[in-house]
Amino acid sequence: MRFLHTADWHIGKKLHGYNLLEDQLHAFNQIIQLAKKEAVDGIIIAGDLYDRSVPSVDAVEVFNQMIIELNLEEKLPVFAISGNHDSSIRLETGGPWFKQSDFYLHTRLEQAFQPIEVGDTQLFLLPYFEPIAARLYFENDEIRTIEKAMEFVTAEIKKNFKSGMAHVLVSHFFAAGSAKSDSETKLTVGGLDTVPLDLLRDFDYVALGHLHNKDALISDQIRYSGSPLKFSLSERKQEKGVWIVDISEQSCQLEFHRIQPLREIKELQGTFQELAKQEFYESIDRKDFMFIQLTDRSVIPNMMYQLRKVYPNILGVERVYGRENDQKGLTKDVNMKQLSPLELSRQFFEEMTEEELTSQQEQWLNESLDSVQQKERGK
Amino acid sequence: MRFLHTADWHIGKKLHGYNLLEDQLHAFNQIIQLAKKEAVDGIIIAGDLYDRSVPSVDAVEVFNQMIIELNLEEKLPVFAISGNHDSSIRLETGGPWFKQSDFYLHTRLEQAFQPIEVGDTQLFLLPYFEPIAARLYFENDEIRTIEKAMEFVTAEIKKNFKSGMAHVLVSHFFAAGSAKSDSETKLTVGGLDTVPLDLLRDFDYVALGHLHNKDALISDQIRYSGSPLKFSLSERKQEKGVWIVDISEQSCQLEFHRIQPLREIKELQGTFQELAKQEFYESIDRKDFMFIQLTDRSVIPNMMYQLRKVYPNILGVERVYGRENDQKGLTKDVNMKQLSPLELSRQFFEEMTEEELTSQQEQWLNESLDSVQQKERGK
Numbered sequence A, B: 001m002r003f004l005h006t007a008d009w010h011i012g013k014k015l016h017g018y019n020l021l022e023d024q025l026h027a028f029n030q031i032i033q034l035a036k037k038e039a040v041d042g043i044i045i046a047g048d049l050y051d052r053s054v055p056s057v058d059a060v061e062v063f064n065q066m067i068i069e070l071n072l073e074e075k076l077p078v079f080a081i082s083g084n085h086d087s088s089i090r091l092e093t094g095g096p097w098f099k100q101s102d103f104y105l106h107t108r109l110e111q112a113f114q115p116i117e118v119g120d121t122q123l124f125l126l127p128y129f130e131p132i133a134a135r136l137y138f139e140n141d142e143i144r145t146i147e148k149a150m151e152f153v154t155a156e157i158k159k160n161f162k163s164g165m166a167h168v169l170v171s172h173f174f175a176a177g178s179a180k181s182d183s184e185t186k187l188t189v190g191g192l193d194t195v196p197l198d199l200l201r202d203f204d205y206v207a208l209g210h211l212h213n214k215d216a217l218i219s220d221q222i223r224y225s226g227s228p229l230k231f232s233l234s235e236r237k238q239e240k241g242v243w244i245v246d247i248s249e250q251s252c253q254l255e256f257h258r259i260q261p262l263r264e265i266k267e268l269q270g271t272f273q274e275l276a277k278q279e280f281y282e283s284i285d286r287k288d289f290m291f292i293q294l295t296d297r298s299v300i301p302n303m304m305y306q307l308r309k310v311y312p313n314i315l316g317v318e319r320v321y322g323r324e325n326d327q328k329g330l331t332k333d334v335n336m337k338q339l340s341p342l343e344l345s346r347q348f349f350e351e352m353t354e355e356e357l358t359s360q361q362e363q364w365l366n367e368s369l370d371s372v373q374q375k376e377r378g379k
Helices: A021-037 A057-073 A095-101 A109-113 A131-138 A146-159 A303-310 A341-353 A359-378 B021-037 B057-073 B095-101 B109-113 B131-137 B146-159 B303-310 B341-353 B359-378
Strands: A002-006 A042-046 A078-081 A103-106 A116-118 A121-125 A166-172 A205-209 A222-224 A241-247 A252-258 A265-270 A289-294 A314-319 B002-006 B042-046 B078-081 B103-106 B116-118 B121-125 B166-172 B205-209 B222-224 B241-247 B252-258 B265-270 B289-294 B314-319
Touching (some): A002 A021, A021 A241, A057 B095, A078 A166, A095 A103, A095 B095, A109 A121, A109 A131, A109 A146, A131 A146, A359 B359, B002 B021, B021 B057, B042 B166, B042 B205, B057 B078, B057 B095, B095 B103, B103 B121, B109 B121, B109 B131, B109 B146, B131 B146, B303 B314, B341 B359
Parallel strands (some): A002 A042, A042 A078, A078 A103, A205 A222, A265 A289, A289 A314, B121 B166, B265 B289
Antiparallel strands (some): B002 B241, B116 B121, B241 B252
16 A cells, blocks of 8 residues: 555644644645655545644635545545544544545544555554543553553554554554654643553554654654644754655555645844845745844844834744843833833833834733732732 | 425524533434434425534534434435524535435535435525625625525526426525514514515425524415424424425425424413422422412522422523512612622622522622722723
8 A cells, every 4th residue: 555644734723823724725735746646545644633623714614625625526535533633523523424435534542443444454543532531442440541541452453453464553642752842732741641662563554643743753664744834933944744655564665755835934044134134135035934033132123013024924033142231221220110010011021022012912911910909909 | 305394403502501412312313203204305404503603512423423313324315504503614514525425515605506306306405694695606796685685596596497396495594574583593683684485486395494483484385494492481382393395396285293392391380389399399390491480479588599409490480470579678778878889789689589699690790890990990
């Protein structure tokens, strides 16, 4: 069997407030083209189809379109599971009908034990689940962690192994030894959420979702695909794309294919003057997401406002060498006791962000200060 | 063609805070039994499948189960549309797959113009829509009301009429001359939302949803099915059920079939003492929803608390003859100016409801009074 392995689409996700639906459609179009060009037997999506349990109407519309195109128009078999970001019950709507056209969407633990056979390959689609689901399914009170649960789950799955076939597990968890980045939601604390690799050794390939970095785990046959897009600043150096996997009982061959983003995350380093210079900014693609690293140390009035006029998609501004204490502008110059809490907060905000409070922000600040003062009075 | 006509399921709706999911499943089971017994060719559901655009996970789970049973297990064709309570985009998830098993779920205006043919009948499934959808579809700026929109929509539908066949319209709106009750959401004001019956005369049957009273409109071939359950106190005298319709080009025969509720809405009239008497309350089915009409006029301490101990599902208590001014208990006895606003409000609440404030209610009251006082101070 030859398949495409992707995961963590997070449809509807925003990056620092920027809507990514167009970027997600742009990546999707490359995935579908690649699947056709590589003549795969199907597409594996290893969880986190949506970014939230109740996705926005826009996100639902975009995802519905994608799946219609993938499965009904291009007739590509789809093997998908729900991830920790999805609501399994909401996502399962339509599931029993999808099968008619080889779109398998597993959202419940017990569905993992019904393998789907494609040629000489058995696919086991194990959705994200909580230990309690396994505790109830196996009627065993000792199952309190994902590690323990996976002992039972993999044993149960192996009962359905047919010999002479390749065995593929599709799942969504944190595999031992992987490296996390910022944009993955932590499942639990204290390592209870970690699945040891030894439990996964009997599969010919494990198609994982959850971590957004394809290199989070380096193992021949246990792989994260990573997300098709960069979903946080901390992912800016990661290579994004999908795996094309050729699997048989004897061998497993992997090839990574990059996805070109609609808008890249770029780092811009320089002085404010350099970055605001027309010759410079006209030489680069300004629709990209910019992470700006200013080398100046002086206070720059209205800095964000001016930068945003030039760079519409700024993710953040960092002062590489910190900021100098420009005595004139700073609050310590005046007697702080003479300032009202509102005025003091306003000045602090402006010094830290180099932006003025919007009227909405000023209102929030006012309300918060009022509420603190009342509590003080109430004592 | 022989079909069952129902509408306004409002899965997830609550009645005065009481969860109705079990009542809705109970009604659904009768609908499915009736459909089988009457050997219908399909089930029409004329909108408002859910009660809210974002239904709860429980509601989604129950509705998914129902539709699986109806269409996949019992193999009944389903002809459904979205209503004003549904989110058309959320509801359309899975739609293109549903057709494979004769489950037609129309959520967009333009889908009304693709008739579904069953034997000698053409079904036109017209979902609830806003005038702007018709204005854009017909590219005509004069379409500002549902009445105007329906002129265009019915003309467009009629272009697809095949002669020699019966023509059925499934839709969800307020038809001229209908009588509204409390639990239907008003669409617009000033009659702009009303569809004249003349526009509907060319259909052999119009299966409507939106109004919960099957008798809201008395017309041979234009009918509301009403909701399968009573969804408000004002619906307590309505007969609830579904239509079984036999339709051909020559004739249209209707038969109404009642649905037995799991919990009926009952009116109980008497004195507090009578209603609290064991011989009385043990003679009736106390799981029903009770609307209690007290004939006493005196103040009864802890009345609601005592009544709820006997009747778990109280929708409301009415004092048929009002209440006497029991001078001892009432606020006018004391000098109101001596009471704090909080104390005054607390006494007023207790006199009106015959219940004490809960600690949560007292907290809300306190916060509201605080906020009023601050605004006063701010002037």
